[in-house]
Amino acid sequence: SNVLAEAGLANIMRWVPFTIDEQTLRNRIKNKMVRPTTIPQTLDELQIEHAIAREALRLALIHHKSLATALKGIQQERTISDVFEQQQSGKTLIDMLKLDLIVxxxxxxxHAPRRIQSMLMMVDAYEPLGVTRLSVDSIFMMPHLGVLSAIDEKAATDVFVRDCMVYLGTCVAPIGQGKDGERCADYAITFPDGRIDKGQLSFGDLRLVPLASDQKASITIQPVKQVNLGAGAGVSVTREVQGGVVGLLLDGRGRPLQLSTDHDVRVAALKKWYQAVDLYPVLSAEK
Known part of the structure; x- marks a missing residue:
């Protein structure tokens, strides 16, 4: 209900890949508010929960950015220089382009049924820029490990490393806008066995490349002139990327991510993206 009040119904509805009237959606959200521990029984219910989660995560990041700001009128020293950059007072210190890992x-x-669902929720909500690794708390144990660390720091660390962190994979997200279907970037992925996968990423594309958790690959991306991957517009970038239980996600939907205001166009785009990464079983069967 807090998410509904703060984000607004329209922002939640934009992530729902089917037609639903506002009152029905409000009723479903209220039912979840009254019974928060219920498990979705249908695919529609699951997709609505994930739509709400996207907005909750987006709002949480906005709130976090608003807290991580420079003190007004005071010059400060920085120690975590790669992530927190010195800016004029009052501006956020978080630079999404410099984040290497999002947890x-x-x-x-x-508890998402498929790990790709967790990964795409985070990508849609946080809109990582450039090349970013993503991971998730395996069974929501981080808060408990924080308490345990006060008693036994080594035990908490061991559990965190071995059982808590699930590395989902790496997201490559070019920064820029373009018309759907137009060329966004060319890429070449060199896998550990020497195999090279070359291709073109178009605007509006979402592509999932299998890359196991214990594997690393090298990716070279040549963006078009108006697209940036952190080195400047149109400048080629080569990075080592780590795999995960999901793999390597190439996101050509543009940054900032903009969904169509036309209902039919937006729903068609959502279905295309969800099918491309095998997000939900029923949608996969509709291919």
Whole structure:
């Protein structure tokens, strides 16, 4: 209900890949508010929960950015220089382009039926820029490990490393906008066995490349002139990427991520993206 009040119904509805009237959606959200521990029984219910989660995560990041700001009128020294950059006072210190790893925690991310669902919720909500690794708290144990660390730091660390962190994979997200279907970037992925996968990423594309958790690959991306991957517009970038239980996600939907205001166009785009990464079983069967 807090998410509904703060984000608004329209922002939640934009992530729902089917037609639903506002009152029905409000009723479903209210039912969840009254019975928060219920498990979705249908695919529609699951997709609505994931739509709400996207907005909750987006709002949480906005709130976090608003807290991580420079003190107004005071010059400060920085120690975590790669992530927190010195800016004029009052501006956020978080630079999404410099984040190497995003860790998601919370019941909706930990208990999603498929790990790709957790990964795409985080990508849609946080809109990582450039090349970013994503992981999730396996069974929502981070808060408990925080308490345990006060008693036995080594035990908490061991559990965190071995059982808590589930590495989902790496997201490659070019920064820029373009018309759907137009070329966004060319890429070449060199796998550990020497195999090279070359292709073109178009605007509006979402592509999942299998890459196991214990594997690393090298990716070279040549964006078009108006697209940036962190080195400047149109400048080629080569990075080592780590795999995960999901793999390597190539996100050509553009940054900032903009969904169509036309209902039919938006629903068609959502279905295309969800099918491309095998997000939900029923949608996969509709291919």
């Amino acid at each position: 998601g925690s919370g019941g909706i991310l930990s």
